[in-house]
Amino acid sequence: MNPALIVFLLGFIAIFLLRLPIAPGMLMTSIFYLVVAPGAGADISMFAEKVLTNLEAKYIIIAVPLFVFMAQVMNSGKITDMIFRFANVLVGRRKGGLGHVNVVASIIFSGMTGSAVADASGLGMMEIKAMKEHGYEEDFSCAVTAASATIGPVFPPSIPMIFYAMLSGASIGNLFLGGMVPGLLIGAALMLYIAWIANKRGYPRGEKLILRDMIAISIKAFPALFSVVVLLGGIYTGIVTPTEAGALASLYAIIVAAFVYRALGPKDLWISIRDTVKTTGSLSLIVGCAFTFSFIVAREHIPQMAAGFLLSVTSSKALLLLMINIVFLILGMFIDTSAITVVFIPMVLPLVQALDINLVHFGVVVVLNMMIGLSTPPFGMLLFIVSGISGAPLKGIIKEIFPMLLVMIVVLILVTYIPDIVLFLPRLIGH
C-alpha cells in the first residue's frame, strides 16, 4: 500500500475517531493526501480546484438551498398547521385517527419539502401535542412522528436524491417519479400498523366534523396544498426544471404564508433566510469536499477494489443488493445521510453498473434505506429530534418504533427485489 493511501485511510479513520466535522475533516484528509501523494496531477491546490469547480459545475445542487428555504418558510408560516387540519378532515375519524393524520400529513408535507428533519421538527411538535391531548401515549406519538417523517425524502422532492443524481448521473426527474410509489407504500404500511395497534389499545376516533366544517377547512387549506401542484406539477409538465421548481414553490410559499395566512412577517422571513444559509453551508460544503475525496478515491482505484472484493464473495445480484442494503442500513444508524451519500455511494456505483442494476431503482432503494436508518436506534437522528421536541425519553420511543421499523424494512425488501415498484411510474410517464 502506498504512503499516500495510508495517510488517506488514517485521515478517514480520524474523522470518526476524533469526532471531526465531516466536511472540514474530508478537506483535511485530502490536503494531507496531496502533500504525500507522488506524481503529476496531485498538486496541493487541487483540493481547492475540486471543491470550487464542482460547486460551480453541478448546477442541480442549487436546488438544495431552495428546498431547504421552502421548508423553513413553511414551518415559519401557518402552512404546516393547514396541512395537519386538512389531513384530519381526510382520515381523523378513523380509530386511532390522529396516528393516521400524522402519516397523511407527512405524505402531504413530503410533497412540498425534501427533508425528513424538516418534517419531524416542523409538523412533529403539532402532531405529538395533539396526540398527547387525545390520550395517545407520548412514546407512541413520537415513534409515529419519526417513522412517518422518513417518507419526506422518499416522496419527491428529495434532497438526498438530488445528491445521488449529481453523483450517479441518474435523471433527477426519474428519481423523483420513482420515489412516489415507495413513499406511498411506506405511508400505507404504517397506517395498517396504526390501525392494528389502535384496535388493540383502544385509541379514540377523532371528533366528527360536519360537512360544512370539512369544506371550510379544505378551502382554507387549499392555498397551502396547492404548493404541491406548483412544485411537482411544474416539474412533470416540463414547465420548469426541478431547480426552478424549488425557487417557484419557495416564492409561492412566501406569498401564501405572508399574504393569505398572514403568518410570515419580515422577521420570520429573515430567520428563515438565516437558517437556510446555515443548513446550506453544512450540506453544500459536504458535497464540495466530497468531490476532492471522490477524486482521491478514484485515483486510488478504491471503488474497483470494493467491487472486486464484493464480487469475489458472490456474483448474485440479489445477494449483493442484500449486502449493500445491510451495510447502508447500518451506516444510516450512525452517520448523516448526506455524508453517506457523498462518501459511500461513489464506492458502490461501479459495482451497481457491473451488475446492470438500474441507477434510478438503486437510488430510490438507497434513499429509502438511509431514511429508515434515520429512525433506527440507537443513533437515528429523527429519534433525537422527536425526543427533543416532546421531552419524552428515548428508551420508550425506541421500544415503540421497533415494530414500525420492521414494517418499513418489509417495504424496503419489496422495493429492492421488485424494481417495477420504482420503475413503473418513470416508464409510464415515458421518461
Next chain:
Amino acid sequence: MTSFLRKSGMFILDLVEIYIPSVSFTIMFLSFIVQIFTRYVLNNPLVWTYELTIFGFIWTALLGALYTKRKASHVKFTLLYDIYGPKTQIWVRIIGNGLILIAFIIGFLPALDYVLFMGFKRSTILNIPYNIAFFPFVIFMADMIGRLAVDVWKDVRILIKYKVAEA
C-alpha cells in the same frame, strides 16, 4: 478602545458569516425568479441570471459554512466521542481541531494561488472574474484557521485548569 475593537471585530464576523451569505442567497433566489419570469412569461430567457445563481450559490455555500461552524452545526460522528471520559474528550478536541488547523494552514497558500490564478477566466455575460467568484473559499480557509486556533487555545486552557484541579 478594547470594547470598540471587539465590537468592530464582531461586526466584521457577522458581515462575513451571516449578512453576506444571506444577501448572496437572496440574490440567488431572486435571480431564479427573474429567470423563470422572463423565460416562461415574457418568452425571452436571460442568461445573466444563470451566472448570478451559480455565483450566489458559491458565496452562500462557502460563507454559510462559516456560520455553520459558528453555530457548531457541522455534521459530526459523535458515537465514539460520547463514550470517552471528560479528559479524553478534551484531548480528542485538541488533536482533532489541531489536525484540521495544520491541514488548513498547509492548504491556505495553494488555495489562494489557485483562486488568484483563476482571475484569467471571466464569466461569459456579466464578465465576472472567477477569482472574485471563488474568493469566498480563501475567506473560508482564513476564518476557519482563526476559529480553529481559538478552539484549540480554549481547550488547552481547559486542559491546564483540569490538570491543576486534579493536582
